[in-house]
Amino acid sequence: METLNGLKRTHYCGDLRESNIDEEVVLMGWVQKKRNLGGLVFVDLRDRSGICQIIFDTDVNAEAFAKAEKLGSEFVIAVKGKVAERSSKNPNLPTGDIEIFATELRILNKSETPPIYIKDDDNVSEELRLKYRYLDLRKPSMQKNLILRSKVASIVRNYLSQNNFCEIETPFLIKPTPEGARDYLVPSRVNEGKFYALPQSPQLFKQLLMVSGMDRYFQIVKCFRDEDLRADRQPEFTQIDCEMSFVEQEDVMEIMEKMVQTIFKEILNVEVSLPLPKMTYAEAMERYGSDKPDTRFGYELTNISDIVANCGFGVFANATKAGMSVRGINVEGKADDFTRKQITHLEDHAKTYRAKGLAWMKVGADREVTSPIAKFFTPEELTSILDRMNAKEGDLLLFVADKDTVVFDALGQVRLEVARRLDLLDNSTYKMLWVTEFPVFEEDEENGRFIAKHHPFTSPMDEDIDKLESGDKASLRAKAYDIVINGYEVGGGSVRIFNADVQQKMFKALGMTEEEANEKFGFLIDAFKYGTPPHAGIAFGLDRLIMILAGTTNIKDVIAFPKNQSAVCPMTNAPAPADDTQLQELSIRVALEEK
Template identity: 90%
Template sequence: METLNGLKRTHYCGDLRDKNIGEEVVLMGWVQKKRNLGGLVFVDLRDRSGICQIIFDTDVNAEAFAKAEKLGSEFVIAVTGKVSERSSKNPNMPTGDIEIVATELKILNKSETPPIYIKDDDNVSEELRLKYRYLDLRKPSMQNKLMIRSRVANIVRNYLSSNNFFEIETPFLIKPTPEGARDYLVPSRVNEGKFYALPQSPQLFKQLLMVSGMDRYFQIVKCFRDEDLRADRQPEFTQIDCEMSFVEQEDVMSIMEKMVQVMFKEILDVDVTLPLPVMPYAEAMERYGSDKPDTRFGYELTNISDIVANCGFGVFANATKDGMSVRGINIEGKSDAISKKQLSKIEDHAKTYKAKGLAWMRIGANREVTSPIAKFFTEEEMTAILDRMNAKEGDLLLFVADKNSVVFDALGQVRLEVARRLDLLNNSEYKMLWVTEFPLFEEDEETGRMIAKHHPFTSPLDEDLERLDGDDKASLRAKAYDIVINGYEVGGGSVRIFNADVQRKMFSALGMSEEESQEKFGFLLDAFKYGTPPHAGIAFGLDRLTMILTGTNNIKDVIAFPKNQSAVCPMTNAPAVADDAQLEELSIKVDLADKE
């Protein structure tokens, strides 16, 4: 192996153009490909900027040529040479008009045969990619995603700083809290038997910064949640966290949508029209079955409960009782595009979201209906259904009957699944909106008790505030707002409670006693005694934003070293077993006997 021995790189491989012809350059990088043509060796040299062709000619430098013959894939080399016009230009490469005639070659490090190909279309399993992530990240597409992530972070910092936000760090070792997802706990050696938690968000600290008079705060910060994973979720993730004093909901939404506008213009050269549309939560659920609606396509939900309340089809008729409903979507003009087999798979998809089934009707000429349930409806009922669904020849109608939460969830997911199968989701099209007026509370499916929909520091709407200590918690609405892009919630925030008495009422509504509230959140309640300004904030998911800006559907693609679906790092094998000495020092005993 050779060393640099004072040799300095003059250019990146992908930056050279015909304007550089005649210049002496020094390039450094990895061997992407080598071709030996006898007296000439051609090498594609790669670094993070791109690829440049190098020619080793035995007549130019026999020693460099001899070394070049020994090069293998992913060898790390330094090349000195002259930029020349390429005789056979490659229009598919940014550097395709030039090549480097090498006069010197240093082999800085050799490489074994890599376990994965360093190319974008390698078709390697995700687990193998994560195991050899340092090789996976050499691929141009992966490097481009991380470069875009870096640009996004810089845009955020520049924009917020220019709008009088201060970047302030908050602690990672905090007090465990009872709300939200499970905490990651960190044992304290100094305080035996006690634990820190890693923050799920800096929520309380950013509110305390408003109490302290900082007025506008932001932080690009790691957050942690010990929860089950999916394609767009990781146990550790990055938030663009913001808080503002003396503002209302509209102020936060205005300044933050302008930041998104700047981001999309600078990264994608896409013009975002402001102000963004605003849709109340109730409308989003009724129309799309989701509080993060993808509005790039139609297939909106239609309620037919009143029409089928007394029909002969028991599944529909029974579902209209006790607050349940029957709703459908019209897959307009696509009946022939969805086969019986595909329809069965779409039904299976609906069942994963707790639907008991998926009823369907195909609409033929003269609105003739083909469906196994058509016989259960009178002519008047069928006509009313078709009119309500705006059905015409070639349409496919899909229905779910159940309690509203199941109907919304299942049909909302069905419309997305159909759109995917019909290739309607264009990743270069961006539909954005705000969803507002979320419920203040929601029912926990496991315990049946009411919990905070957003978090327990969210303010109710002014007109609902006086009912906070009443019994009808399900009807209360929050001063909460999410920004949605293409069906992804990329940011969520709220106006905060800033009065100690109202905050105590909120804790009480969540089932906390005065003593429990003081024990868990006494520091916040105490702070509210000393003059707290009205304040509000928002947190964007940097990972999710970058995922959209790079056109990928997998959040792991925009995180340098992500975990797999089991929250394991295949590269480092984290988490790992701690040795006995460490556990003893922390007074921890691990007993897995009951788990086996």
């Protein structure tokens, strides 16, 4: 193998244009493809910026030509040569108007045959891509995503710095707090038998920074949650974390939506019209069955509970009698697009979200209804259902009957699945909104108690604070807000409780004794005794935001080294057993159940 030995790269492969013709250049990169045409060897040389065609001509330099004949895929090379106008131009390549006639070639490193192709349409399994991630990252699309991520981070830092935010790092080794998702625990060697936790967010620290008088804080920070994974979740993820003092909800929303506007303009040249529309949590659930509604298409939910309360279809009637609801969506004009088998697939999809079934009706000419349940309704009831749902010929009506939480979840997901099947999710269109007035509490059905919807430091609406002690927890609304883009929650925040008495009431409402609250959050409670300003903040999911900007639906596509669905890194085989010596130093013994 050869070395650089003083040879300096003059250009990146993808940067050369007609304006560089007749220049002597030095390029370095990987061999994407080689074609040997006898007296000529053509090589596509690739680096981060793109591809450039190199020609090795035996009449120009016989030694370089002889070396070029030995090149293989993914060999690392350095080439010196002169830029010339390309005889057969390639309009699909940014460098397609030029080529390099090589005068010198150095083979810096050879490569074995890669286990995956270095091209975007390789059709390789995700597990194999993650196992050879360092090769997967050579693909143009993956490098484009990581460069995009870097640019967004730079825009965010510049924007927030220009708006008086101070970038401050907070600790990764913190105190375990059994709230929300599971913590990742880190044993302490020095403090035997005790554990740190990796932060699920810097929530407490950023509030303490407001107590400290820092006024405006941000950081782009890793956070950790030991939870079940899906396409847009990872055990370690990155937040754009922000907090502001002496502000109210509208102040935070205004400055943050301007940041989003700046990102979309600079990255995609997309104009975002401000202010963004706002929708209350209650309205979002009623209309879309989701607190992160995708508003790129219709098919909104309609409540027909009052119409079917006394109908002959027991599933609907019994649900309403039990205080539940019956809701439906109208897939307008698409009845013929769904066969009975396809509707069964939609029903199976609804069942994965706890629905017991999915009823349906197809509307024909003269509003004649075709449905296995049509016989259970009087003509007047059918007419009322069709009127309520604005149904006409060619429409497909889909219904779920259950308690509201199930109906919203199942029908909201069916709505999205229908849109996917009808190819209505246009990733080049961006629909953004704020969802506000979230509930303060949500019911934990497994444990039969109320827990914090966001976290226990979220302030109730002023008019609802007195209800903290009244027992009417389900009706409390929070000064909480999420920014939603195309059905993804991209950022979420709230006005924080800054009054020690109100914070104690919140802990009490969550079932914590004063001792328990002090054990878990005593340092924050103590800090509140010394003059805490009103403050509010927000955290953006950077990975999810980049995913949307990149036009992909898999968060792994925008993270350099992600985990798989089992929270395992196939490349490094993490997590792995610890060495016995390490465990002894930590005074830990691993007890595994015999299988």
